[in-house]
Amino acid sequence: MLPLLHETYRELRPRAPLPEFELQFYPFANINNTIRLTDGRMRLRLSDLLEGAPEPILKAIVHILLAKIYRKPIDTGHTSRYRRYVASREMMQKAQQVRQLRGRKRIESAQGAYYDLDEVFETLNLRFFHGLLGRPVMSWSAERSRRLLGHYDPAHNAIIISKIFDQARVPRLAVEYIVYHEMLHLKHPVKMRGGRRCVHGKEFREDEEAFPYLQEARLFLKTL
Ligand SMILES: [Zn+2]
The missing domain is CATH 3.30.2010.10 (Metalloproteases ("zincins"), catalytic domain)
Known part of the structure; x- marks a missing residue:
């Protein structure tokens, strides 16, 4: 994951020094991703629903988060790739919840x-x-x-x-x-x-x- 973080950072900021990265997958109730830069450490928390997502999707969300924090324009290709993936995951998750509930209650x-x-x-x-x-x-x-x-x-x-x-x-x-x-x-x-x-x-x-x-x-x- 680290090379992907560095590469995506470089695309947005070719010459700036690399911050230290920290990445965590986190069980958010809804699909949610956060980024914070404190004392030179870039902390990314991604929804655990994205764990195991294909690399282009992870790259898309890292790009979106980094672009946001540095106020750079967000690449629309990344946005639509990410949204399509999340929409399909959310649908799947919801369908699964409904099945579980129907079975149980x-x-x-x-x-x-x-x-x-x-x-x-x-x-x-x-x-x-x-x-x-x-x-x-x-x-x-x-x-x-x-x-x-x-x-x-x-x-x-x-x-x-x-x-x-x-x-x-x-x-x-x-x-x-x-x-x-x-x-x-x-x-x-x-x-x-x-x-x-x-x-x-x-x-x-x-x-x-x-x-x-x-x-x-x-x-x-x-x-x-
Ligand atoms: Zn109540």
Whole structure:
């Protein structure tokens, strides 16, 4: 991997001294890659989904990261090569998650009779999260549960919403509120505090309070 890093660096900066490189594959929840230059050390963290990727793909992502950090123009060939690869990996990964879930917990679909959870997710993602959250598997539950209205399952990267919300009499803001809550679990992973699992921490609750139709949604939930 080192020759590839050096070669890609040289293409962008032919004469500058080589920094020391450090490369790690890291289990990011979504495909994510980061770069940081501190005290002459260039630290690259690549998603472990790219481990074992063909060399042109690794070269593409290294080029993109280095070009970003040095504010050089990014070669469009590299960008499209990388994007094509990631798209196909993400599709494969998602297909696998769906298969696993179907095998284990009877997953239904994101498209309900009244609401499409994929669409609700993307709308909220743009509105409240700058479109930055990777969409997990979205599904309506098999039963109309009143006890478990929604949950995020990190093991399968899936958000399951109780089918009780998929009715004409349920206002969209109530569906959005439940999905928004589960999306906050993506944004704020469970933390350990003094041996205790902290699921709804301070930042989580602050974000939840920011939901514009919080009062109406909570009032409606009482009627379910
Ligand atoms: Zn919760």
